Amino acid sequence: MDSAILKKVHIFSGLDEEEMEQLCKICRVKTFNKGDIIFFDTEPYLGFYITITGLVKIYKISKDGREHILHLINPPNTFAEVPLFENLGEIHEESYRYPANAMALEDETRVVLIPARQFTELLESDTKICIKMLSGFARRLRHLNHHIEELTLKDVTKRVAGFILTEYNNNRDPKSEAKQSIKLNISKNDLAAYLGTIIETLSRTFKKLQDEDIIEVEGKKILIKDMKKLKEVSK
Amino acid sequence: MDSAILKKVHIFSGLDEEEMEQLCKICRVKTFNKGDIIFFDTEPYLGFYITITGLVKIYKISKDGREHILHLINPPNTFAEVPLFENLGEIHEESYRYPANAMALEDETRVVLIPARQFTELLESDTKICIKMLSGFARRLRHLNHHIEELTLKDVTKRVAGFILTEYNNNRDPKSEAKQSIKLNISKNDLAAYLGTIIETLSRTFKKLQDEDIIEVEGKKILIKDMKKLKEVSK
DNA sequence: GGAACCCTTTGACTTAAGTCAAAACCTCAG
DNA sequence: CTGAGGTTTTGACTTAAGTCAAAGGGTTCC
CATH class of the missing domain: 2.60.120.10 (Jelly Rolls)
Incomplete structure (x- = not known):
């Protein structure tokens, strides 16, 4: 090899x-x-x-x-x-x-x-x-x-927000230009298992963050609409 | 030194x-x-x-x-x-x-x-x-x-049972003779924090296991009354 | 195109565990 | 012995998150 x-x-x-x-x-x-x-x-x-x-x-x-x-x-x-x-x-x-x-x-x-x-x-x-x-x-x-x-110390919402942030920081996405977004390379089921929850709860959490105008989810792409709020909610 | x-x-x-x-x-x-x-x-x-x-x-x-x-x-x-x-x-x-x-x-x-x-x-x-x-x-x-x-995969009861078992296996207690018991060397508050829960829940869990005749709690000493059931419940 | 499939979302419900507050218990210093 | 302190237990209540079931949505493959 x-x-x-x-x-x-x-x-x-x-x-x-x-x-x-x-x-x-x-x-x-x-x-x-x-x-x-x-x-x-x-x-x-x-x-x-x-x-x-x-x-x-x-x-x-x-x-x-x-x-x-x-x-x-x-x-x-x-x-x-x-x-x-x-x-x-x-x-x-x-x-x-x-x-x-x-x-x-x-x-x-x-x-x-x-x-x-x-x-x-x-x-x-x-x-x-x-x-x-x-x-x-x-x-x-x-x-x-x-x-x-x-x-142990954070609820699912905080974990999801934290995940998006570290993911964003790890690959300051060269593909999607200056846009503040991340692309999931795993299924939502797997993401849920990684975050210690289940897919239904994950789905609801995404929706909640979306309703609050913090992110926008389009399939596997997540757009960060309000970085400040996202950081706030992850703490 | x-x-x-x-x-x-x-x-x-x-x-x-x-x-x-x-x-x-x-x-x-x-x-x-x-x-x-x-x-x-x-x-x-x-x-x-x-x-x-x-x-x-x-x-x-x-x-x-x-x-x-x-x-x-x-x-x-x-x-x-x-x-x-x-x-x-x-x-x-x-x-x-x-x-x-x-x-x-x-x-x-x-x-x-x-x-x-x-x-x-x-x-x-x-x-x-x-x-x-x-x-x-x-x-x-x-x-x-x-x-x-x-x-992530177990509830508090399972975690408590698991803790008692590993604790028991780690120090096959020479002090308390052949008795199947462990002695907590930390406060229950600390134990709760270690098991990812809070003291009230821990207390209730001990009580539940006690009511089911699986263990007996006397202050910092925990007696294992039914090893088989304890193992069962920890899984 | 449409049937079969998988993945995801949504809704209604249940439950485990956390919160808050009060009481009980323990122990140690004075 | 007594009272102040901390620790633990108990009770009533709330809530976050899991379960179950059904409906959507998107892809693939004949």
């Missing part, structure tokens, strides 16, 4: 040519279509993944069938690395499983599998990767803490 | 005598009483902490004054290490703050401050510490994921 892609992945950005080549040798590329399962939480752990194109959701299903999305992984990013370090002894045991489910949300979602054993060896020989990995984990921890804060 | 204490901390367990001594030189011990603030989220980041004795809560306050507890840190464990790796460039800037508040929950809570700059240098020279640190982060990530799952 092409090493140029791996270079874009944060944790590998410090590797030299030789290390890169070694890495390329051990990893396998897979392509998925929308709705395909990358792994279930019942499968033995093989290693972690890197997204190259497309979108991946990491999610759990409750006993009564409700789904909650823990992460949405955009390329180029890693997922399922946590088990690598969790119980250093048990990692090669058959009973060691993935901690959640992963599904491709777009067609042509391409991911790279980095097998656990080989990668661990690479890690042990390179502090730089370790520190990059630590920084990746740190960011994810921050994100999860933020997510918990949102879920 | 005494290096024997630091050795018990997981991430330092692999250090040799010399490294240990170096570490001891740079760190500072502080003692707090119940209710004392260790740091606010408004303070500039100095470094991370290790608990030696006592109990520490890491928490956030919402705009309307509600509190949510992100972690309860028992000795010997670290906290506030995440900022170390988050934005490697900005760490020494004055504007770099702690991400949440930390408060001692018991008298004689002793913690060690490990200053950021010196520790980073140590890290760069030692893969073993890095990997230990990674494993610590991994465990915390797992914990947070689990916490999110609980908060």
